[in-house]
Amino acid sequence: MTQYELFAPAPKGLEPLLAEELRALGAQDVSETRAGVAFAGDLKLAYRVCLWSRLASRVLLTVARFAASSPEELYAEALLQPWEEHLAADGTLAVSCQVVRSQISHSRYAALKVKDAIVDRFRERCGGRPSIDVERPDVRINLHLDKDQATLSIDLSGESLHRRGYRTEGVLAPLKENLAAAILLRAGWPQIAADGGSLLDPVCGSGTLLIEGALIAADIAPGLQRPYYGFDGWAGHQPDIWRELLQEARERRKVGLARLPLIAGRDLDSKAIRAAHLNADRAGLGGQLHFSTADLADLRPPENMEDRPGLLIANPPYGERLGERDELVHLYGRLGENLRRHFVGWKAAIFTGNPDLAKELAIRARRKHTLYNGALQCQLLHFDINERWFFGAEKAQRPAEPAPPLSDGARMFANRIQKNLRQVGRWAKKNDISCYRLYDADMPEYAVAVDLYGPWVHVQEYQAPDTIDAAMARRRLKEAMAALPEALAVAPEQIFLKVRSRQSGRSQYRKLQDQGQFHEVTEGNCRFLVNFTDYLDTGLFLDHRPTRLLVQQLAAGKRFLNLFAYTGSATVHALKGGAASSLTVDMSRTYLDWARRNLELNGFQVDDRHRLLQADCLAWLAKAEGTFDLIFLDPPSFSNSKSMTGTFDVQRDHVALLRQALGLLAEGGVLLFSNNLRRFKLDREALADLDFDDVTAGTIAGDLGGIARIHNCWRITGRYA
Numbered sequence: 001m002t003q004y005e006l007f008a009p010a011p012k013g014l015e016p017l018l019a020e021e022l023r024a025l026g027a028q029d030v031s032e033t034r035a036g037v038a039f040a041g042d043l044k045l046a047y048r049v050c051l052w053s054r055l056a057s058r059v060l061l062t063v064a065r066f067a068a069s070s071p072e073e074l075y076a077e078a079l080l081q082p083w084e085e086h087l088a089a090d091g092t093l094a095v096s097c098q099v100v101r102s103q104i105s106h107s108r109y110a111a112l113k114v115k116d117a118i119v120d121r122f123r124e125r126c127g128g129r130p131s132i133d134v135e136r137p138d139v140r141i142n143l144h145l146d147k148d149q150a151t152l153s154i155d156l157s158g159e160s161l162h163r164r165g166y167r168t169e170g171v172l173a174p175l176k177e178n179l180a181a182a183i184l185l186r187a188g189w190p191q192i193a194a195d196g197g198s199l200l201d202p203v204c205g206s207g208t209l210l211i212e213g214a215l216i217a218a219d220i221a222p223g224l225q226r227p228y229y230g231f232d233g234w235a236g237h238q239p240d241i242w243r244e245l246l247q248e249a250r251e252r253r254k255v256g257l258a259r260l261p262l263i264a265g266r267d268l269d270s271k272a273i274r275a276a277h278l279n280a281d282r283a284g285l286g287g288q289l290h291f292s293t294a295d296l297a298d299l300r301p302p303e304n305m306e307d308r309p310g311l312l313i314a315n316p317p318y319g320e321r322l323g324e325r326d327e328l329v330h331l332y333g334r335l336g337e338n339l340r341r342h343f344v345g346w347k348a349a350i351f352t353g354n355p356d357l358a359k360e361l362a363i364r365a366r367r368k369h370t371l372y373n374g375a376l377q378c379q380l381l382h383f384d385i386n387e388r389w390f391f392g393a394e395k396a397q398r399p400a401e402p403a404p405p406l407s408d409g410a411r412m413f414a415n416r417i418q419k420n421l422r423q424v425g426r427w428a429k430k431n432d433i434s435c436y437r438l439y440d441a442d443m444p445e446y447a448v449a450v451d452l453y454g455p456w457v458h459v460q461e462y463q464a465p466d467t468i469d470a471a472m473a474r475r476r477l478k479e480a481m482a483a484l485p486e487a488l489a490v491a492p493e494q495i496f497l498k499v500r501s502r503q504s505g506r507s508q509y510r511k512l513q514d515q516g517q518f519h520e521v522t523e524g525n526c527r528f529l530v531n532f533t534d535y536l537d538t539g540l541f542l543d544h545r546p547t548r549l550l551v552q553q554l555a556a557g558k559r560f561l562n563l564f565a566y567t568g569s570a571t572v573h574a575l576k577g578g579a580a581s582s583l584t585v586d587m588s589r590t591y592l593d594w595a596r597r598n599l600e601l602n603g604f605q606v607d608d609r610h611r612l613l614q615a616d617c618l619a620w621l622a623k624a625e626g627t628f629d630l631i632f633l634d635p636p637s638f639s640n641s642k643s644m645t646g647t648f649d650v651q652r653d654h655v656a657l658l659r660q661a662l663g664l665l666a667e668g669g670v671l672l673f674s675n676n677l678r679r680f681k682l683d684r685e686a687l688a689d690l691d692f693d694d695v696t697a698g699t700i701a702g703d704l705g706g707i708a709r710i711h712n713c714w715r716i717t718g719r720y721a
Contacts, residue, residue: 001042003028007153008049008056009036013371014182018055025049044241047231050157051223051245054181054216057160060142060153068150069103071113078117078152086154086235089126092133093118096155097143104145114143114152138233158230165225166211166283168275174205175315175351177222179373180212186369186380187349189311193217193261197310202296202335204265207276209313211283214263218256221249225283257288261310264302266294295533296331298517299338301346309345312385318353318376329360329474330497336361337492339385348383355379406486410479413446414487421488424703434522435530436703437542446480447473451542454521457488457495458532496532520601524549526572527601529594539567539594543710544634547674547699551632552577554670558629561585561664563617568595570632575604579630582610585617618648621660629669633661637677650675655686658716662690671716674699678709691717 006027010018015032022030025048027039037056041049050059064081068074087093095118097111104110115132118141122129130138140155162178175183184190189199199213215222223229224246231237267273276291290302296316301309316335317328339348340363352358353376358365365381372378406414420438428436439450441462451458461477485492518529523545530538551560551570555577562571565586574582586592592612599606606612613620617635635657639648650657658673665671672695684692693715704710 001044003040003042004046005038005040005062006046006049007036007038007060007062007151008053009058009060010056011035011176011179011182011372013369014055014178017182017185018053021053021055022049025052043236043238044245046156047242047245050161050229050231051221051249053161054185054212054222055178056157057162057178058142058155058157059161061156062151062153064150064152066150067148068145069148071104071109074104074110074145074150075113075117077150078114079121081117081121081152083118083121084125087118087130087139087233088235089122089128089130091130091138091233093130093139093141094132094134094137095141095143097145100144100146102145102148104148110143110145114141136228139235140230154234154236155230156234158228158232161223163226164215164222164283165227166279167206167208168278168282175208175373177208177212179371180208181216181222182371183209183315183349183351183380184213184216184313186371187311187313187382188347189213189313190216192311192347196261196308198262198264198301198305198308199310200263200301200305200312201265201314202267202294202299202312203314203316204267204276204291205269205272205315207265207279207289207291209315210263210265210276210289211280211285213313214260214280214285214289215283217263218253218260220253220256220284224249224253253284260288262290262302262305262308263288264290264292264305266292266296268293268295296335298533299335300342309343310347312339312343312346312348313351314348315351316357318357328354328357330477332357332360333362333478334497336363339363339383343385346385348385350381350383351378352381353378406483407479409445409476410483413443413480414483416442417450417484417487427702432524433545433701433703435540435542435545436701438703440704440707446476448477448480450484451538452488453519453530453532453538453540455490455494456519456521456530456532457484457490458538459484459495459497461497498536518597523569524552524576526569526576528567528569528572528598529601540569541566543676543700543704543707544570544674546701547632547672547711547713548573550695550699551630551672554630555579558669559627559666561626561628561631563621563631563633563661564635565591565595566634567591568598568612570634571595571610572598572602572604574630574632575599575610576602580609583613583626583628584611585613585615585620587614587616589614618657621657621664624660624664626664627666628664629666631661631665631669631671632674633657633671634674637675637680650677651680654680655683658687658690662716665717669717672713673716674711674713676711680712682712682714 008018008022012035015037019030019032019037022037022039026045027041029040031038046059046061049056066077068077095111095115097107099105099107099110119129136158140158142153142155144151162176164177193216199210201209204210265276270293273291273293280286280289350358353373358381363383366384367382369380370377371380417439424436424438435453437449437451441447441449447462449460481497484495517533518531521528521530528540530540532538548570552573555574558579560574560579560582562584565571565584568584571582571584584595592614595612596606604610635650637650661671695715696713699713700710
């Protein structure tokens with residue numbers, strides 16, 4: 001069989017891997033060059049590379065080489081080539097071109113000259129000419145100009161081989177499939193899979209790494225699902241050879257799927273998980289891979305992988321946009337902590353375009369490889385997660401490594417925490433309070449809020465002003481987090497950290513994660529579910545604790561209305577106080593479901609007497625009917641929710657809002673109006689016919705009394721004729 005000169009382009013950095021792969025496929029005279037590998041072989045070998053290469057971008061079959069220092073010389077030489085041996089006169093073609101260090105510097109112009117030569121030759125010899133199809137031509141011709149030397153090739157792949165044919169949906173910045181395969185090969189996945197190890201990607205996106213991992217482990221040809229190749233319309237195509245290779249690949253796939261190891265992916269984005277399912281189905285792997293929604297920061301091995309350690313592979317965010325990197329510092333730090341704690345015996349490979357963030361993993365990489373994601377230089381870091389990294393208490397027979405000594409600043413922070421715990425904790429115990437603020441940036445250099453929710457600790461880092469060095473702020477936060485377990489005598493797993501910046505409207509309700517992990521806490525005689533991970537707030541506003549207790553004191557026998565109800569905590573207090581009926585209104589189905597769970601936790605059922613209503617409170621008030629004896633109105637400072645018509649500004653709109661709410665208030669009833677806009681001014685002139693009692697001071701407890709105007713609160717009644 002005829003031997004051909006062939007060339008396989010590849011992304012920068014993959015050339016050594018590709019050369020090794022080509023030799024394994026049977027290529028001869030393999031030679032690495034810049035951005036690709038040259039090799040030799042017959043047509044069957046060329047087809048085999050198209051079908052089986054996991055790394056090549058294309059397979060080019062050389063048809064001519066010549067000098068071309070001018071457009072005229074390029075045209076003349078291209079005109080001499082026997083294009084009728086490759087393409088029918090009524091066929092379609094496209095010409096692509098790359099130019100390097102040549103006198104002809106415009107790639108599109110060079111491609112046009114070759115196209116003109118081909119068309120003119122067909123006109124002269126055949127009386128007709130092929131047409132142009134840049135998407136899927138019968139023959140795609142590649143021109144490569146380097147130092148005025150031209151190489152013309154038939155592109156047997158037709159389109160880039162990284163397009164396997166399974167990706168139907170993508171997510172932001174997905175990895176190309178051949179780069180994903182290279183990452184897995186560099187990480188040693190083929191041997192790990194052969195030994196029965198598992199594959200886990202905790203930030204799987206649309207599943208590219210895991211699908212490529214499954215194709216490798218199950219010996220599935222990456223090109224088996226592709227609907228189009230460049231040789232399909234090529235006159236030199238030999239279908240019998242291709243059919244033979246396809247049949248062999250299908251048989252190998254059937255055998256390989258039977259030994260597929262456990263492969264699982266997780267991602268915080270539910271849309272990405274849906275895309276991963278669709279892509280796996282398209283790859284013929286439906287039901288073979290396991291995807292779920294989970295957060296990288298709370299990483300654990302899935303239950304079915306606990307006794308089958310293998311490879312954890314991850315391409316976490318790089319923080320390319322301004323402001324993202326500081327947030328990702330905590331993510332990488334928690335990832336490293338969970339690797340050390342929960343993945344002893346595993347290997348890990350982290351692919352990142354931000355080596356500085358990778359340092360936050362606090363694990364020494366045993367090896368590094370440089371790869372390129374497009375033009376971005378990235379590092380693939382390899383880790384062995386072994387016993388010497390273990391520092392938890394899960395294995396009683398192995399003592400934990402001692403924690404490093406605290407810095408002087410961290411020790412001062414710990415001392416302040418312990419002092420507050422003695423003072424505020426004594427007050428909280430006396431008043432039967434289990435959820436309270438322990439520390440609120442008491443030391444300006446440690447700008448965090450520390451809240452206790454029973455045995456759990458909720459830490460919020462305040463956004464540092466522009467005048468504070470970002471690296472210094474990160475170091476101080478790490479010191480604070482290192483000091484808290486010892487100062488509070490709690491395990492690190494009981495501490496939850498969030499970065500908190502200035503919020504507008506109800507952005508504090510914005511979804512951050514999707515773990516769905518709830519913890520039960522108490523507040524007086526009430527029980528509540530809180531969530532420390534999925535939202536900026538926990539579901540229980542600590543500053544409204546006295547306000548909720550006031551609701552309970554006023555509620556006996558009353559018809560209670562809770563507007564902008566959030567998770568229904570005020571409703572629980574009203575029912576505990578003996579409210580005769582209640583209506584709880586909020587725009588969010590998520591929070592109303594949470595409210596339902598809170599009610600049921602306290603022994604109350606949602607029924608005709610105690611109702612939950614999903615509605616835009618502003619729109620509902622405009623047409624609401626009914627009478628209530630006690631109304632709790634706690635609107636956001638600002639809202640532009642897509643579920644609303646228009647926007648809401650509590651300063652601008654509070655008069656109209658109060659008028660509408662008071663229209664539902666029974667004579668002698670009480671409306672408690674609260675908001676968290678610190679600069680808020682009540683328009684007393686526009687509401688002069690109402691009786692106001694400013695109860696703000698009495699509704700801010702001692703643990704939050706040092707925060708100026710954390711909220712405003714009025715007790716309002718109408719003057720009735």
